[in-house]
Structure formats: structure tokens, C-alpha cells
Amino acid sequence: MSLNNVVTLKGWSWRKADDGEWTRCAHDKPTTEIFTDLLDAKKIPHPFLDRNERVVQWVGLEDWEYSTEFEYKSQQGNSTQDLVFEGLDTIATVYLNDQEILYSDNMFHIHRINVNGKLKEGRNSLRIVFKSAFKHGKALEEKYGEMNAFNGDHSRVYVRKAQYHYGWDWGPVLMTCGPYKEVRLESYAKAISDVFVDPVLNDDLSKATVNVNVTALGEAAGGVIDVTLESPSGKKYAGSCSFEDGKAQIEVDSPELWNVRGHGAQNRYNVSVQLKDKSGSxxxxxxxxxxxxxVELVQEKLQDSEGTSFYFRVNNIPVYSAGSDWIPAHNFLTALTKEDYLKWIQLAVDSNQVMIRVWGGGIYEPDLFYEACDEYGIMIWQDFMFGCGQYPYYKEFKESVIREAEDQVRRLRNFCCMTVYAGNNEDYQVAEQSGLEWNPSDTNGDYTNTNFPARTAYETDLPAAVEKLSPQVPYHPGSPWGGKDTTDPTVGDIHQWNVWHGSQEKYQFWSWLGGRFISEFGMLACPSRKTVEQFVTDPIQRYPQSRVMESHCKADGFERRLALYVMENITVRSMNLDDWIYATQLIQSECIAYAYRCWRREWRGDGKRYIGGALVWQINDCYPVSSWAIVDFYGREKLAYYALKRESAPLGLGIYRCDVEKKGQPLEGAQPGPPHDLRDKKYVFDVWGVNSSLKDVEGTLEVRLFDVETGKLIQELDRKSVTLEANKTTEYLEDLAVDENTCIQARVFDSNNNLLARASDFPQPLKHSLFLNRKVKAVANTDSIEITTNGPVKGVVISLDNEDIKLSDNGVDVFPGDPYIIQAKGITQSDKISIRYYEQDAA
Known part of the structure; x- marks a missing residue:
């Protein structure tokens, strides 16, 4: 909040460069971009619909101009005038009253340009010429040589623009441009330009030294800076410093801490900084x-296992980081609203996530994204914006990157959600797969003369920026990275893509495919029928293999891979659109559930935190598409969203079944495939409990065994008193024999017989089991739906005509004698409920 005169520019007009005729934007927002303006003017078809992406490619090859006018009136005492540009996308030359004042080639730079003497009393004009970023990158590629990259045109690595604009394996090629962040005129004599609130806690958290560093503009001889802190409980603290010093320090006893959600309150102090002249004004x-x-990143030796841990400790509490990876939520960033961001963060909160990783091929998100994460207790893993590429690092590029890092870390450093900065996404993997000069033991720090020059950024310049500007937040050179081969599961974080990509392992092998921290993994699935109907406008094209459907799946080889995982695991009785959507979403849900369940089990307490977290790729989409997202572009949850929610609940149970001989491991060497594997298999199962809260919870464990085919109860094990130990896994049953055709349900109850958690396990693959004569009912009550069954059923999906009614769960397994209650606020008995489940049409 500034007391100085600030004018936010808006009222933009646009045109093709040097085209003569200007078109006024259809809106009056301060931010805009060319694709949304062309859409508003009905100059292009919507690129999100049908196959329209291919007919709008010309837009990214053109140069575009934006202009606006604003009033300036000089005021006594405001001796300085600055134009502030929060972000220009991307190759931009700015003219004030036809005089060039700025050239910018990095959309992540923040510019403050002094325009004293360039402003006119009254009306002023601002014009910005945006050159084609694609052509600009191709020219640099011609000059410096082609580099390697995994997605998009390889010239993208030369351009400091959101890399996903070049297309990814989940997104379109839409090379937009424009003033995508605010432009302001600031007039002042003295002003606060930056404040860094840097709390440092002592070891036992009983005291905090709050360092407040203030950067001010202008001159204020004899001026003073007053700082006040007000705690959530109303306690006030004060400090001050001179204008010239700009550093105040306040001691806080028994500080009220900000905590990760589930571990305490998200307390925040109201910090106020006032710049005063010597008279006190x-x-x-x-x-x-x-x-x-x-916040700490803990990498320490482990008991009974090689390598080191990789987990985060917040306020001296180890945190298992269940969460997801985040990509930009729209291809056209200016189309996003505050409400959009809040809905996405609420989706993360509602699904029991505690960490979001902001992926390195997108953008540094706006302040309101991080504000919401502060409010809800979500940790942020923040990549720097380098993704899947062999980036250059010549002098001008290096200078641009260092400035970018400092601009963005300075902007983000007051957000308490910031938990770790990572240098890049998968650039070390590109180095490995491309045979670049990459020797982990070489700690020289300057690699600019190698064919992996940007390693200098990741290991020298970016950590220096973080240490300089946000020293309390850990830095990690990349994702994945552990100082060894990027696939080494014993150190650092890994991206585990040997399910779907790579060797295309069975997802039932997740327990053997983990690492110390899995920051990417996933499974692709189609979006919902209603979403398909929104982007496929011709009903004739609404079938799984249509041209339009294929154009909205960017993953290379997706047909073969989806078919592999579907055919390998479940019965397919038809291939119409609804059945295919259900099949892919069920597979994605099963895959994600297996991963979260197996990996969370390895959070075993002190010295045995073998896995510190799992982040699914990905929570969201940037346009309507079949992808790895667990929530589609329009905000409709896939079944995997609910699987994540169940497996990441504060209290939970896990079941793991395996072949006695193989113990669930993948076959090694030239082993017989399933048709020739004639062993007389014997199976055993384990049951464990998980508790992410900070208190032990007592309960009674019940385990029931059912015959899958008949649906009949076979056995109920003796009920057992158990403790779900605080912030760890507790093993309950191990190596209990189970028949091949038996499904298992485990439940734990409190002393009042209230259900605390449930889990289920079915024989794998599901396609070999018969689910005969099932009868499933779903009944609407006030604000809830009750599901009952006469035999175990897999993947029960509830659908409602009224999309305003949000379901607390979906895609659930239901067992006899255990009514499954789904919260559905606003539902009444008159609402129509549609239901489907796995093998619903079996004989």
C-alpha cells in the first residue's frame, strides 16, 4: 500500500505491427495478450476447440503492437516519475511519446524506468512492440547453434519466455505475447521499493529475531523507518531504523508460528513499515x-539402507510431503482470475496435499497464488524456469538469468510457503541422455566452456541469488538431482517415469520403483464426458480415436501406452467414449493409489524416513486435453484426484499383497511371461497404519476377506487393538496367507466404534477376477449419498446432473456391511444420481 501517486495503465489497443489500424481491447483490464484480444475481436477461432490450434499458428509468427494513453499531472513534492513494468511477454521494445525507453527480452524481468523529462503534462502515449519470440529464438539458434530439448521447438531454450508456450506433451503450441502483467506510473519524492522480512528462529523455536530490511527510493535526510509487527493474538512489537540504514531488528518471544497444514495453525504477523520524514509525517x-x-531440507544417513534421506522439516517437525506438480493453469495467463487460483488451491487442500511443486517450464506464479498457499499451509517447491533443455549460458544470457532470479526471489521471499528452490526441471536428465559433459564430481562451478554451460546457473549463480536474497530457504540444483545419476533412488529426488514412459513397468511394482523423494510420476487419463463435449463441438468426433480427440492428447505414443495399461489390467467389454473414459480414469486412479500407498509406508520415523514425499504429475491442465492431470482444465476431478485424497488422509491404512516367491518384485532377466509362468503361486498380505498428525491415535483393527467372484465373506480376522503412531507408519500384520481370488478390506475404529480409516485390496490384475451378480445402490440423503452393495465392488462412480453439488469422494471400493457415505452438500432426495462401477455389466 503506497501513499505516493500511482497510476495503473489500462485501456489497451492492439494491432499487427505497422498495420495502421488499431483495435481497442474489448475489456478495460490492466493486463492483456494477443490471443485473448484476437478472440474478443472474433479474428480467430478458439484454439482450445476442435483442431483449431493448427489454424492459429500464424499468430506466433507475427509482430504485434500494444498502445495506451494516460494522464500525467505534475505534483509538488513528487520529484521522481518511474514507469514500472511487472512483466512483458516477451521480446518487447517500449516507446513513451515515441521515444524508446526500454528493450526487454525476458518475460520474468521486472523493470523500473525513470521517465523524468520524458513525460508531458496531460496526455501521454505508451506503445510496446512485441517481436515474434519464435523468430527471435530461431535467429539466436542460427547464431549459436541448435541445442537439445525434450519438448517444443529446440530454439525455445534461447528465449526467456514461458517454455510451455512452445508446446509440451500435455499442451498446445500457442505463442502469445503482450503486457501480461501490470504497467504502472509511480510519482514520488521518497518511496519504499522493497521490504524483506527475514525471521530467524533459535533452535528450540522459543525466540525469533525478525530482521526487516527496507529499500527506499529518493532522499530523506533525517528520515526514519518505523516497523510494527502484530501477532495473530494481538501482541504488538516495534522497531525502527534510519532511512540511510534501512535495517530494523525486532525480538519476538514465544513466536506464533506458521505451520504446514495438519501440524498447527497458519499464523501470520501483520507487518507494517512506515517511511517518515524528520517531522514524523x-x-x-x-x-x-x-x-x-x-524450514530445512534434511539429507542424512539412514538406518539399514544406503544413501541419504530427502525430506523437509518445518519448525523442527519432519513433514511427509504428499502433493502434486503444478503447471500454468491456462495457456493465456491473463484469462486467469483470483477466483480461479483460489479454486485450484482449495482443490489441493481438500485432497490432503501439503506441497505443490511449481514446475520449471511455466512461470513464477502471481502473488495471489503464494498468498493462498500461505493462508492454507501449503509448502511450495519452486523451480527456476528451465525445463527439459540444454540451455545456453553466454554472457548476455547469463546476465539475464541472474537478474531474473534476483527479481523473482526478491518478489517471493516474504511468502512463508516457500520451502525450496530448485535450479531446473530435468535438465540434468537431458545432459545424461544427450551425452553432455556432466561429471557430478566436478565442483569447479564454472561450466560455461562445456556443452552443458547452464550447469553454471544451477550450481553457482542461482544458489548465490537464493543465498543472497532468501537465505532461510534451501536450494536444490535441479529436479531430479542427487549429485549422482538422476535415476539413483538412494539420494536426492527422482522423476519415476518407468511407469508410462521408460521401461513401462506394471504399476503394481511401485513399491520397488521409489526413491528418497519422488517429485514426478503419473498416469494419463481422459477428462470427463462433459469436458469432452465442451472442446469437441461435432458429436460425430466424440469417440476415443477421432482426429479431434487425438489432437487433444499431446503425449507421444499415448494410444499404445494407454492400451497397454488398460488391456494389462482391466476387462474391456466395449470401446465407446463413456467406457473408455471410465477405463482410463480407473487405471489412473489405481496407479496413483498404489504409488501413494506404497511410498507413504516408507515414512517410518527417526533414521528410517526412506521416502520423504511424493508429488503426482500433475494436478492441473493448461487447456482441455487428455493428460496426466488429476483435475481437468475445467476443474472437473478425475477419479485419481479422489485416490490421492484417500491415500493422503491424516489417518489411513495400507494393504499390500504379493507373490510369496517374488515378494512383488518385477521379474529379472529372461523369465517366462504370464502365459508360461506355471508356478503354483502363493500370496501373502501386509497391513499397516499411517498417521500424519502429531498425536498417537488408538483404535481397533478389523480385517475381512471376501471371495471376489461370489462376493461372500470368507473370513473375519480377530479384531486387534492398534496404535496409529504419530507422524509415521506402524506395521500391524505381515505375511498373512491369502487366496489368489480373495479381496481384502481393513478398517480401524475408535473407542466409540467410529470409523477412522479403511483400505481395500483386490487381486491383480483385475481383469482375471469375475464380479458376478453385483447389486449396488446409491441413495441421496440430506447433504450426503449412501452407497451399499451385496458384494465387493471396485471403482464406484457417482455422477450428478447438478455440477454445483461437490462430492467429497468418488471412484470408491464398497464392501457388504459397510455403507460408504459420500458428502454432497446441497443434494436432496429428488436429485438424480447416476452410478457405474467396474464390471457393472458382468453376468
């Missing part, structure tokens, strides 16, 4: 909510 002020917390 307030010249400028700044306010923000800031949390006090301590």
Missing part, C-alpha cells in the same frame, strides 16, 4: 502478512 507505507517459520 508519513511519506510512504507497506503492509503484508508474514509468517514466522523454520
Amino acid at each position: 508519513v511519506l510512504d507505507q507497506w503492509k503484508q502478512l508474514v509468517g514466522i517459520r523454520k
Whole structure:
């Protein structure tokens, strides 16, 4: 909040460069971009629909101009005028009253340009010429040589633009441009330009030293800076410093800490900074909510296992990081609203996520994204914006990157959700797969003369920026990275893509495919029928293999891979659109559930935190598409979303079944395939409990065994008193024999017989089991739906005509004698419920 004169520019007009005729934007927003403006003017078909992406490619090859006018009136005392550009996408030359004032070639730079003497009293004009970023990158590629990259045109690595605009294996090629962030005119004599609130906690968290560093503009001889902190409980603290010093320090006893959700309150202090002249008059002020917390990345030796741990400790509490990877939520960033961001963060909160990784091929998200994560207690893993590429690092590029890092870390450093910065996404993997000069033991720090020059950024310049500007937040050179081969599961984080990509392992092998921290893994699935109907406008094209459906799946080889996992695991009785959507979403749900369940089990307490977290690729989409997202572009949850929610609940149970001989391991060497594997197999299962809360929970464990085919109860094990130990896994049953055709349900109840958690396990693959004569009912009650069955059923899906009614769960397994209650606020007995489940049409 500034007391100085600030004018936010808006009222933009646009045109093709040097085309003569300007078109006024259909809106009056301060931010805009060419694709949305062309759409508003009905100059192009919507690129998200049908196959329209291919007919709008010309847009990214053109140069475009934006212009606006604004009033300026000089005011006594405001001796300085600056134009502030929060972000220009991307190759931009700016003219004020036809005089060039700025050239920018990095959309992540923040510019403050002094325009004293260039402004006119009254009306002023601002014009921005945006050159084609694609052509700009191709020219640099011609000059410096082609580099390697996994997605998009390889020239993208030369352009400091959101890399996903070049197309990815889940997104279209839509090379937009424009003033995508605010442009402001600021007039002042003295002003606050930056405040860094840097709390440092002592070891036992009983005291915090809050360092407040203030950067001010202008001159204020004899001026003073006053700082106040107000705690959530209303306790106030104060400090001050001179204008010239700009550093205040406040001691806080018994600080009220910001905590990760589930581990305490998300307390934040109201911090106010006032810049005063020597008479005490307030010249400028700044306010923000800031949390006090301590965050550590723990990499220490483990008991009974090689390598080191990789987990985060917040306020001295180890945190198992269940969460997801985030890509930009729209190809056209200016189309996103505050409400859109809040809905996405709420989806993460509602599914028991505690970490979101902001992926390195997108953008540094706007402040309101991080504000929401602060509010809800979500940790942020923040990649720097390098993705899947062999980036250059010549002098000008290096200088641009260092400035980018400093601009963005400076902007983000007051958000308490910031948990770790990572240098890049998969650039070390590109180096390995391309045979670049990459020797982990070489710690020289300057690799600019190698064919992996950007390693200098990841290991020298970016960590220096973080250490300089946000020293309390850990830095990690890349994702994945562990200082060894990027696939080494004993150190650092890994991206586990040997399910779907790579060797295309069975997802039932997830327990053997883990690492110390799995920051990417996933399974592709179609979006919902209603979403398909929104982007496929011709009903004739609404079948799984249509041209339009294929154009909205960007994953190379998706047909073969989806068919592999579907045919390998479940019975396919028809291939119409609804059945295919259900099949792919069921497979994705099963795959994600297996992973979260197996990996969370390895959170075993002190010295045995063998896996510190799992982040599914990905939570969201940037346009309507079949992808790895667990929630589609329009915000409709896939079944995997609910699987993540169930497996990441604060209290949970896990079941793992395996072949006694193989113990669930993948076959090694030239072993007989399933048709010739004639062993007399014997199976055993384990049951364990998980508890992410900080208190032990007592309960009673019940385990029931059912015959899959008949649906009849075979055995109920003796009920057993158990403890779900705080913040760890507790093993309950191990190596219990089970028949091949038996499904298992485990439940745990509190002392009042209230259900605390449930889990289920079915024989794998599901396609070999018969589910005969099932009768499933779903009944609407006030604000809930009750599902009952006469035999075990897999993947029960509830659909409602009224999409405003949000379901607390879906795609669930249901057992006899255990009514499954799904919360559905607003539902009444008159609402129509549609239901389907696996093998619904079996004889």
C-alpha cells in the first residue's frame, strides 16, 4: 500500500505491427495478450476447440503492437516519475511519446524506468512492440547453434519466455505475447521499493529475531523507518531504523508460528513499515502478512539402507510431503482470475496435499497464488524456469538469468510457503541422455566452456541469488538431482517415469520403483464426458480415436501406452467414449493409489524416513486435453484426484499383497511371461497404519476377506487393538496367507466404534477376477449419498446432473456391511444420481 501517486495503465489497443489500424481491447483490464484480444475481436477461432490450434499458428509468427494513453499531472513534492513494468511477454521494445525507453527480452524481468523529462503534462502515449519470440529464438539458434530439448521447438531454450508456450506433451503450441502483467506510473519524492522480512528462529523455536530490511527510493535526510509487527493474538512489537540504514531488528518471544497444514495453525504477523520524514509525517507505507517459520531440507544417513534421506522439516517437525506438480493453469495467463487460483488451491487442500511443486517450464506464479498457499499451509517447491533443455549460458544470457532470479526471489521471499528452490526441471536428465559433459564430481562451478554451460546457473549463480536474497530457504540444483545419476533412488529426488514412459513397468511394482523423494510420476487419463463435449463441438468426433480427440492428447505414443495399461489390467467389454473414459480414469486412479500407498509406508520415523514425499504429475491442465492431470482444465476431478485424497488422509491404512516367491518384485532377466509362468503361486498380505498428525491415535483393527467372484465373506480376522503412531507408519500384520481370488478390506475404529480409516485390496490384475451378480445402490440423503452393495465392488462412480453439488469422494471400493457415505452438500432426495462401477455389466 503506497501513499505516493500511482497510476495503473489500462485501456489497451492492439494491432499487427505497422498495420495502421488499431483495435481497442474489448475489456478495460490492466493486463492483456494477443490471443485473448484476437478472440474478443472474433479474428480467430478458439484454439482450445476442435483442431483449431493448427489454424492459429500464424499468430506466433507475427509482430504485434500494444498502445495506451494516460494522464500525467505534475505534483509538488513528487520529484521522481518511474514507469514500472511487472512483466512483458516477451521480446518487447517500449516507446513513451515515441521515444524508446526500454528493450526487454525476458518475460520474468521486472523493470523500473525513470521517465523524468520524458513525460508531458496531460496526455501521454505508451506503445510496446512485441517481436515474434519464435523468430527471435530461431535467429539466436542460427547464431549459436541448435541445442537439445525434450519438448517444443529446440530454439525455445534461447528465449526467456514461458517454455510451455512452445508446446509440451500435455499442451498446445500457442505463442502469445503482450503486457501480461501490470504497467504502472509511480510519482514520488521518497518511496519504499522493497521490504524483506527475514525471521530467524533459535533452535528450540522459543525466540525469533525478525530482521526487516527496507529499500527506499529518493532522499530523506533525517528520515526514519518505523516497523510494527502484530501477532495473530494481538501482541504488538516495534522497531525502527534510519532511512540511510534501512535495517530494523525486532525480538519476538514465544513466536506464533506458521505451520504446514495438519501440524498447527497458519499464523501470520501483520507487518507494517512506515517511511517518515524528520517531522514524523508519513511519506510512504507497506503492509503484508508474514509468517514466522523454520524450514530445512534434511539429507542424512539412514538406518539399514544406503544413501541419504530427502525430506523437509518445518519448525523442527519432519513433514511427509504428499502433493502434486503444478503447471500454468491456462495457456493465456491473463484469462486467469483470483477466483480461479483460489479454486485450484482449495482443490489441493481438500485432497490432503501439503506441497505443490511449481514446475520449471511455466512461470513464477502471481502473488495471489503464494498468498493462498500461505493462508492454507501449503509448502511450495519452486523451480527456476528451465525445463527439459540444454540451455545456453553466454554472457548476455547469463546476465539475464541472474537478474531474473534476483527479481523473482526478491518478489517471493516474504511468502512463508516457500520451502525450496530448485535450479531446473530435468535438465540434468537431458545432459545424461544427450551425452553432455556432466561429471557430478566436478565442483569447479564454472561450466560455461562445456556443452552443458547452464550447469553454471544451477550450481553457482542461482544458489548465490537464493543465498543472497532468501537465505532461510534451501536450494536444490535441479529436479531430479542427487549429485549422482538422476535415476539413483538412494539420494536426492527422482522423476519415476518407468511407469508410462521408460521401461513401462506394471504399476503394481511401485513399491520397488521409489526413491528418497519422488517429485514426478503419473498416469494419463481422459477428462470427463462433459469436458469432452465442451472442446469437441461435432458429436460425430466424440469417440476415443477421432482426429479431434487425438489432437487433444499431446503425449507421444499415448494410444499404445494407454492400451497397454488398460488391456494389462482391466476387462474391456466395449470401446465407446463413456467406457473408455471410465477405463482410463480407473487405471489412473489405481496407479496413483498404489504409488501413494506404497511410498507413504516408507515414512517410518527417526533414521528410517526412506521416502520423504511424493508429488503426482500433475494436478492441473493448461487447456482441455487428455493428460496426466488429476483435475481437468475445467476443474472437473478425475477419479485419481479422489485416490490421492484417500491415500493422503491424516489417518489411513495400507494393504499390500504379493507373490510369496517374488515378494512383488518385477521379474529379472529372461523369465517366462504370464502365459508360461506355471508356478503354483502363493500370496501373502501386509497391513499397516499411517498417521500424519502429531498425536498417537488408538483404535481397533478389523480385517475381512471376501471371495471376489461370489462376493461372500470368507473370513473375519480377530479384531486387534492398534496404535496409529504419530507422524509415521506402524506395521500391524505381515505375511498373512491369502487366496489368489480373495479381496481384502481393513478398517480401524475408535473407542466409540467410529470409523477412522479403511483400505481395500483386490487381486491383480483385475481383469482375471469375475464380479458376478453385483447389486449396488446409491441413495441421496440430506447433504450426503449412501452407497451399499451385496458384494465387493471396485471403482464406484457417482455422477450428478447438478455440477454445483461437490462430492467429497468418488471412484470408491464398497464392501457388504459397510455403507460408504459420500458428502454432497446441497443434494436432496429428488436429485438424480447416476452410478457405474467396474464390471457393472458382468453376468
